[in-house]
Amino acid sequence: QVQLVESGGGLVQAGGSLRLSCTASGRTFSSWSLGWFRQAPGKEREVVAVISRSGFVYYADSAKGRFTISRDDAKNTVYLQLNRLKPEDTAVYYCAVDTSRTVGIVTSSRGYDYWGQGTQVTVSS
Numbered sequence: 001q002v003q004l005v006e007s008g009g010g011l012v013q014a015g016g017s018l019r020l021s022c023t024a025s026g027r028t029f030s031s032w033s034l035g036w037f038r039q040a041p042g043k044e045r046e047v048v049a050v051i052s053r054s055g056f057v058y059y060a061d062s063a064k065g066r067f068t069i070s071r072d073d074a075k076n077t078v079y080l081q082l083n084r085l086k087p088e089d090t091a092v093y094y095c096a097v098d099t100s101r102t103v104g105i106v107t108s109s110r111g112y113d114y115w116g117q118g119t120q121v122t123v124s125s
Helices: none
Strands: 004-007 010-013 018-024 033-039 046-051 057-059 067-072 077-082 091-098 119-124
Touching (some): 004 091, 046 067, 046 077, 057 067
Antiparallel strands (some): 018 077, 046 057, 067 077
């Protein structure tokens, strides 16, 4: 069983920044792909960014140029730096881990085994 604990959400004005963190239990963190997803009210959960075990990164179009995903395997932690935030970025942000894939990444939420509890990000205009 893997437990994920997220932090770093909050209320910020448009144009501001936040840094989300997600710390996982488990001794094989470095072998997992890690993803950040978000879900706004009335919308489906969508991928924001993914980082593979080798450091390959994927960003949704909405995140390119503004958000940065990174990982620190020594701390079992994945980060999501959110810059130049917009009101449409308002959502609950979730981290997730894919413990089964050894090659490549998946951007569908169905490919992830464990999820954090979510952290609210609210961007005011």
